[in-house]
Amino acid sequence: MIEFSLAGLRRALDGGEISSLELTEACLRRIEERNPALNAFVTLCAESALKEASRADSGKAAGGPLAGIPIAHKDIFCTRGLRTTAGSRILDNFAPPYDAAVVERLAQAGAFPIGKTNMDEFAMGSSSETSYYGPVLNPWDLSRSPGGSSGGSAAAVAAGLVPAATGTDTGGSVRQPAALCGITGFRPSYGRVSRYGMIAFASSLDQAGSLTRTAEDAALLLDSMAGHDPRDSTCARRPGERYSAALIPMGARALEGVRIGVVKEFISEGLDPRCQQVFSDNMATLRGLGAAVSEVSLPRLPLSAAVYYVVAPAECSSNLARFDGVRFGLREAGADSLEALYTQTRRAGFGEEVRRRILVGGWVLSKGYFDAYYLKAQRARRLLADDFARAFESVDLLAGPTTPAPAFAIGEKIDDPIQMYLNDVYTIGAALAGLPCISIPAGAVAGLPVGLQLMGRPFAEAEVLRCAHAYQLETDWHRLWPPGTAAPFGTA
Ligand code: GLN
Numbered sequence: 190m191i192e193f194s195l196a197g198l199r200r201a202l203d204g205g206e207i208s209s210l211e212l213t214e215a216c217l218r219r220i221e222e223r224n225p226a227l228n229a230f231v232t233l234c235a236e237s238a239l240k241e242a243s244r245a246d247s248g249k250a251a252g253g254p255l256a257g258i259p260i261a262h263k264d265i266f267c268t269r270g271l272r273t274t275a276g277s278r279i280l281d282n283f284a285p286p287y288d289a290a291v292v293e294r295l296a297q298a299g300a301f302p303i304g305k306t307n308m309d310e311f312a313m314g315s316s317s318e319t320s321y322y323g324p325v326l327n328p329w330d331l332s333r334s335p336g337g338s339s340g341g342s343a344a345a346v347a348a349g350l351v352p353a354a355t356g357t358d359t360g361g362s363v364r365q366p367a368a369l370c371g372i373t374g375f376r377p378s379y380g381r382v383s384r385y386g387m388i389a390f391a392s393s394l395d396q397a398g399s400l401t402r403t404a405e406d407a408a409l410l411l412d413s414m415a416g417h418d419p420r421d422s423t424c425a426r427r428p429g430e431r432y433s434a435a436l437i438p439m440g441a442r443a444l445e446g447v448r449i450g451v452v453k454e455f456i457s458e459g460l461d462p463r464c465q466q467v468f469s470d471n472m473a474t475l476r477g478l479g480a481a482v483s484e485v486s487l488p489r490l491p492l493s494a495a496v497y498y499v500v501a502p503a504e505c506s507s508n509l510a511r512f513d514g515v516r517f518g519l520r521e522a523g524a525d526s527l528e529a530l531y532t533q534t535r536r537a538g539f540g541e542e543v544r545r546r547i548l549v550g551g552w553v554l555s556k557g558y559f560d561a562y563y564l565k566a567q568r569a570r571r572l573l574a575d576d577f578a579r580a581f582e583s584v585d586l587l588a589g590p591t592t593p594a595p596a597f598a599i600g601e602k603i604d605d606p607i608q609m610y611l612n613d614v615y616t617i618g619a620a621l622a623g624l625p626c627i628s629i630p631a632g633a634v635a636g637l638p639v640g641l642q643l644m645g646r647p648f649a650e651a652e653v654l655r656c657a658h659a660y661q662l663e664t665d666w667h668r669l670w671p672p673g674t675a676a677p678f679g680t681a
Contacts, residue, residue: 209257256299279538289386306341336366361616368591368640379623383418404657450485450584467632506550591640
């Protein structure tokens with residue numbers, strides 16, 4: 190019996206039940222079968238993956254905890270010599286000269302890329318519909334969005350095309366698609382993982398994370414991903430930990446002594462009552478594991494979407510200034526001046542949402558508006574972080590639903606930016622405060638998966654993962670496969 194998780198595949202590879210080549214070929218077959226409908230991958234690197242798999246099988250590769258396991262990278266991580274688009278036309282022809290730190294570290298642990306996943310353009314979006322390469326579809330219901338921006342990674346893992354994938358989370362882009370696709374999405378603390386080689390959207394918020402089947406797998410990836418990197422000045426100067434070791438032992442009352450605060454502001458009128466019911470059931474499960482669950486208030490939390498949609502566009506307008514048609518990516522022909530080269534290239538290269546954000550960002554940073562918008566948003570962000578810090582004086586973890594409702598239909602929100610932005614109301618807060626957080630599959634509404642979100646103190650990754658793991662030992666939501674999707678190798 191082979192479980193299609195990183196932990197399960199490690200056991201199967203070590204026990205000789207399967208070879209890396211068999212595993213990689215199985216993933217490639219699935220991709221061939223399912224990707225035309227899902228549009229989860231933008232680029233494949235089958236040849237190099239098969240070569241890496243053979244090297245792992247022959248013992249020529251260096252080994253490591255993830256040896257022989259193919260994974261997918263969100264197309265926002267630079268991969269040397271392999272096209273990296275960030276979902277944008279402006280980078281359609283871009284093959285980076287170096288690997289992102291995350292790609293490099295996972296490769297050192299033995300995991301090799303099988304391809305790059307589709308995403309909202311420059312990670313701006315919540316539905317994976319803003320991609321230049323077309324929308325990703327949700328394996329649970331092909332008429333629905335998988336969420337975004339890491340929708341390609343989420344759909345690929347949910348449909349069993351790969352056992353795990355990387356993602357990035359600026360305001361929810363790992364947790365929200367994980368919730369809508371019924372898998373585990375983990376965002377470490379800001380600064381826990383190097384941003385080197387990760388194409389920047391909003392630098393004070395962007396963080397690399399993972400999309401996996403289980404919290405245990407998220408810990409296995411973080412073991413390799415975390416740690417200081419002198420090439421990223423915002424990367425924390427503290428060594429990584431053995432996160433997977435923190436998950437054992439785990440008894441029946443694994444959460445005895447753990448205090449969990451239900452964020453009152455999350456249980457608001459915007460929450461689908463069916464999701465609210467799922468969440469109450471989730472809290473009962475955590476209580477059954479010994480946790481003390483109480484209600485806490487983050488009074489400034491309702492400001493988070495407003496704050497985020499000032500800060501993130503401001504930083505994006507500055508980060509995306511580098512795409513000018515001169516140094517890399519698209520260059521529109523026929524410009525008769527430097528200014529025309531910039532404007533024509535950027536107009537042709539960026540999609541509508543990206544242009545909207547650049548305009549908003551430029552505006553909130555401009556003279557006369559800077560104090561009224563950007564500075565005020567930064568102050569509110571500070572107050573919000575203080576709210577979280579105060580809450581963590583009386584509880585160890587915070588909990589809430591990941592999204593206000595299950596997956597929405599493709600096309601339902603794309604023409605209404607405000608509706609799209611409000612889909613992230615529950616994930617933005619922890620991102621603004623830089624906290625480690627996770628979404629785990631925790632129920633179903635009308636046959637669609639729903640996520641439970643857990644948030645911890647800065648750098649308390651182990652605590653967050655431990656609670657999520659305890660929940661998954663007790664429940665089976667993470668073992669479900671979308672209708673019509675067979676578990677690879679015939680098991681959960
Ligand atoms: N949906 C949010 C946005 O559009 C968050 C995206 C993200 O986390 N990258 O900005």
